[in-house]
Amino acid sequence: MIEALFLLFGLFIMFFGTLGLLRFPDVYTRLHATAKCDTGGAISILTALAIASDFPLVVKLKFFVIALTIAMINPMVSHAIARAAYKSGIKPKATVDMYAWDNP
Template identity: 40%
Template sequence: MELLQNILVGLLLLAGGGFAFFGAVGVLRFPDVYTRMHAASKSGTVGSGLLLLAVAVYAGDLGVAIRCLAAIVFLLLTAPVAAHLLSRAAYLAGYKPDPSTRLDAYGPALRRQRRSAAAAENEPG
């Protein structure tokens, strides 16, 4: 049983390290802030989650496993929100997507929001 546990821990560590490595490669190679943010947030979340899962399996203690699972849930809930807010701040600061980006869904929505805010501001009342 201990051999199987060590093999599982090793596979989880390799997978987590692989996600972290390929996320770092993506941060270095992708063309703009948005694709880099995507690579960093996705690989960081999955890689860290796999590493924490390896810790939980290796420890074999229920208390450690619960703390690791709580940290994984925390990462899954907060990392996408943080990446979204950073990307939105970059867009509002004027960082344009790479020209190879096919869809800019936020641009038209932002223009509509600004037009309706300006119209509401100009209404008498």
């Protein structure tokens, strides 16, 4: 039962990451949506697989090692992609000025 919840949660997160990829206007916002959702969704799905499988404990630990590796590497890869996009001259289309309301 708990593995079904982890699996549905992971699929839910992955769905919204895909929706963000399709709806957001530029590479930076798309990258933000996919990186966050890919990390959380993959970890949830791997946790569900580790709980639900009838494999030995060593194999289940491998699922958790893979999840930990994804949690560490995915933010670094996303940062490298965003930095490469910035250095190649891609300008962000969406800008948010959170201090704009201070100046009338």
